[in-house]
Structure formats: structure tokens, C-alpha cells
Amino acid sequence: MTTAATSTSGSLWQDIRDDAQRAIAADPVFGKSLADTVLIHGDFAAALADLIGRRLGGSAAEQARFNTFSLDAFRGAPDLIGTAACDLQAIALRDPAIAELLPPLLHYKGYVALQAWRVSHWHWHRGHIDAALLFQNEASNALQVSIHPAASIGSGVYLDHATGIVIGANAVIGDAVTILQNVSIGRHSELPACSPRIGRGVYIGGGATILGDISIGDFAKIGAGTVVTSDIPAGCTAVGNPARLTNCPEPASAA
Known part of the structure; x- marks a missing residue:
């Protein structure tokens, strides 16, 4: 990962953790969910891989498989995490309904669908065709966003509402x-x-x-x-x- 990407994702991860701590203080009942999805993880890559697994996988075994595929991509191409940070910041900048990073990370399915596509794209270009198409199929089923792994998408992209998108x-x-x-x-x-x-x-x-x-x-x-x-x-x-x-x-x- 480049130094700039490392700095961006590290700073963003700390901001997300700070948001989660404030949310727990304001609503302890919601805190268990935040602790499981955010604070339990050591870095942004682990949290994002877990989030993708939770949204795409039905059973615990399926969630673990998507989590593993995602971590493989993030470890193989650490710049994917810097790009994921840019995508999340783009939502906070362009969506007038939110001002923090935590809500779009947890609740905006377009964000998760885009990061799942980034993982599928990485696998596609390494010859892992079945894994890549599995991500596309499950993102389509679970999130109503179908992006072919062979497409090319830049950074800072925002899929707003994200239902019925086909690329x-x-x-x-x-x-x-x-x-x-x-x-x-x-x-x-x-x-x-x-x-x-x-x-x-x-x-x-x-x-x-x-x-x-x-x-x-x-x-x-x-x-x-x-x-x-x-x-x-x-x-x-x-x-x-x-x-x-x-x-x-x-x-x-x-x-």
C-alpha cells in the first residue's frame, strides 16, 4: 500500500471507531451490534471483509467464505483499502443526509456492493473466475446491484440508493x-x-x-x-x- 493510502485508511478507521464509541454512549442497546461489526476488528480491512461476508452470505459458512475471499483480495492488493476509504469519504461529502462515516459503512448497501465488486474484480483478473462470478451473483441477489467483474470503476464512487443497478x-x-x-x-x-x-x-x-x-x-x-x-x-x-x-x-x- 502506498504511504498516502495507508495514512488515509488508518485515519478513516480511527474516525469510524470514534463514531462507534459515541454511538454506543448514546444508545447502549445498539452498542452490541457496533461492537460486533466495528470495534471487535483491528483494522478497516478486517471490518470491511466481515461486513461483506455478513451482507452476502446467508449461513455462517457462506459468510466465512466471503470474508476469506475478501481478505485475500485486501492482502493481495492493499490499495483496495485506500480506495474503499475514498468511496466512504465520497458518500459523506456528497450525501446531505449524513455527516459521519459510520452510517454509510453499516447501512448503505451501495457501499457494500461496490466493495464486493472490487473484491470480485481482483479475483477476476487473477483467473479466479468462479469466485468473481459468485460475488457478482450474490451481490445481485442480496443487494440488487449487479456489476460484472470485468468492468472498470475508479475511486470515490457513490452508488446512491443502489437498487436495480446493472453495470x-x-x-x-x-x-x-x-x-x-x-x-x-x-x-x-x-x-x-x-x-x-x-x-x-x-x-x-x-x-x-x-x-x-x-x-x-x-x-x-x-x-x-x-x-x-x-x-x-x-x-x-x-x-x-x-x-x-x-x-x-x-x-x-x-x-
Whole structure:
């Protein structure tokens, strides 16, 4: 792990533990759950692996298997923990309903689904295909989020509400992207490479569909229910079916 990633995840883990201690002081009845899911663990990686196991596994044996697969990934690629820290911080920054790190860690299924995908992606690229697809299948069943292990997703990503999200193989999603519920991102043909490329800081509203070998420029916004099958320039807003552009920045030459 890089020094910056180590510092980020270590500081975040201490913040989470501090949040848990305050929550226990405010509500001792809830404290047992917090102690089991947060304070019992020595670091963020162990807590996150346990959380993934709890959310994806039905039986104790299944939970242990998902936990082990997750720890294997975190040990094999420690930067995954730094990325998980960035994802959690992104929620606290972009969700006006919360101000702490503990609630999204414990209760936002989009966060858990995204970290489960990061584990599946790691296994996929090491030839552990069955393990990777198992994570995708169980995240779809338990969390209603289906992300193919072959997709590519940056850091600081927020899956808001996170029900009915489908992201296909070979889709590329940049850093700091926000995706709301019932969004589909995938192919428009049988060719596996014909998947969308989503730029940095893009906002994708609920029910949007983005299909094909297209690019969505940095900081573009896709309105709720919009169907996108062609490129969207950076900074533009796309609305409607088919998508039409609005609020595009003026060309640099005009400026």
C-alpha cells in the first residue's frame, strides 16, 4: 500500500471507531451490534471483509467464505483499502443526509456492493473466475446491484440508493461518479468491447440507461430516465429519450 493510502485508511478507521464509541454512549442497546461489526476488528480491512461476508452470505459458512475471499483480495492488493476509504469519504461529502462515516459503512448497501465488486474484480483478473462470478451473483441477489467483474470503476464512487443497478462487462467508470437507482450501463450490440466509458465526476440520475460504444465526458449529468446511445460532451446535461443536450459549456473558442 502506498504511504498516502495507508495514512488515509488508518485515519478513516480511527474516525469510524470514534463514531462507534459515541454511538454506543448514546444508545447502549445498539452498542452490541457496533461492537460486533466495528470495534471487535483491528483494522478497516478486517471490518470491511466481515461486513461483506455478513451482507452476502446467508449461513455462517457462506459468510466465512466471503470474508476469506475478501481478505485475500485486501492482502493481495492493499490499495483496495485506500480506495474503499475514498468511496466512504465520497458518500459523506456528497450525501446531505449524513455527516459521519459510520452510517454509510453499516447501512448503505451501495457501499457494500461496490466493495464486493472490487473484491470480485481482483479475483477476476487473477483467473479466479468462479469466485468473481459468485460475488457478482450474490451481490445481485442480496443487494440488487449487479456489476460484472470485468468492468472498470475508479475511486470515490457513490452508488446512491443502489437498487436495480446493472453495470456490464468492459464498462469503464471514472473517479468521483455518482450513480442512482435503476441505472443500466452496458453494451448495445453483441461485441464485448462496445461498452460505455463514463468520465470523471459524472452524475447519473435514477432510471437512466447508457448503452453502446460511447463516451460520457467529465462532469456531465445524465437526467433521470434518460436513454443515452451517443457521446455526451464534457460538462453537458443530457435529458429525455432519446437523450438531448442542454446546459453545455460554451466552446473555448467562444470564450
